Amino acid sequence: MMHLKVGDKAPDFSAKDEQGNTVSLSDYKGKKLVVFFYPKASTPGCTAEACNLNDNFERFQSQGYEILGVSADSAKRQSNFKNKYGFQYPLLADEDKSVIEAFGVWGPKKFMGKEYDGIHRTTFVIDENGVIADVISKVKTKAHADQILDS
Template sequence: MTHLKAGDKAPNFSGQDESGNTVSLSDYKGKKLVVFFYPKASTPGCTAEACNLNDNFDRFKSQGYEILGVSADSAKRQSNFKDKYGFKYPLIADEDKSVINAFGVWGPKKFMGKEYDGIHRTTFIIDENGVLENVITKVKTKAHTEQILDK
């Protein structure tokens, strides 16, 4: 789905998190960043993925990674999702899809015989210089940490 690949420069994004704070790629200059896109807050697959990353948050931090979640949900829905599960990382409420479109993860999907447009579950690993280290398009929601850190 996305046209981005390892070695590409990460899109220079900016969006509002669940608390209304502006979050930009430049905030993470000099740090490694995991940006994961998920279809909808509080759904089973998205919850499994977000919780898996949160449960391993200290492991990510010890290896120099920050984490950032993105979906097209409202700030209120993102805030409720974060509060319910105690996520230690920000969630961008990308209702205008500016970050989603910058990374190219919005497009046609099929579910139960119906076709519709939505977010393709994709994770981008960005190095300290803003370059994509890896793009994961086949996300294993319950074992996502291993996909990222045990590559």
Template sequence: MTHLKAGDKAPDFTALDQDGNTITLNDYKGKKLVLFFYPKASTPGCTAEACNLNDNYERFTANGYEILGVSADSAKRQSNFKNKYTFQYPLLADEDKAVIEAFGVWGPKKFMGKVYDGIHRTTFVIDENGIIEDVISKVKTKAHSEQILGE
């Protein structure tokens, strides 16, 4: 779905997190970033994915990674999602889909025979210099950390 691939420069972005803080790609300069896009806060697949990343948060930080989740949910919905599961990383409330579209993860989806536009569950692993190292489009929600860390 996305046009981005390993070796590409990650699109620059500025967006607000669940608490109204401004977050940019530049904030992660010098760090590795796991940027995961998910369709909707508090739904079963998204919860499994976000919790799997959170459960392995220490493994990520030990390997020099920061984590950032993105969906088109409102800041209030993201805040409720983060607080309910005590995520240790921020969630972007990308209601205008600027970040989602910059990374090319918005488009037609099919569910139960119906076609509609939505977010394609995709994760980008970005290096310290803002270069995409990996694009994971076939996300295993319950084992996503293993997909990223390869452990």
């Protein structure tokens, strides 16, 4: 796993969202962007995190931020997740893990004593110039908006 850090240029990416639209980093040029990576749509922790960001969407917008969620789920699963909870931001269906690997959040994990490869729950805050302004690797799923906006 490579580790991006504050001050690094964000990887240029393109991937399909839950509706099949291509979303790229360049779409957000001149805007601040929160890119949050989560292991799996509709699981308890991921739902808590995504809902917390959605509940604070207007706070993000008022400070000039756009939000983008990314996991390796299919477009259909992402669409179901978004529709069920009414998320106001796109979810990337990164099934080939190109965005996940570009940001270096795929790697070995442990859960209940078992080791496996998966997505590390990580959030990147990218400034208007495409530079990483913050990396949050210890995500508090129920208070994630505060971690980003109060940092």
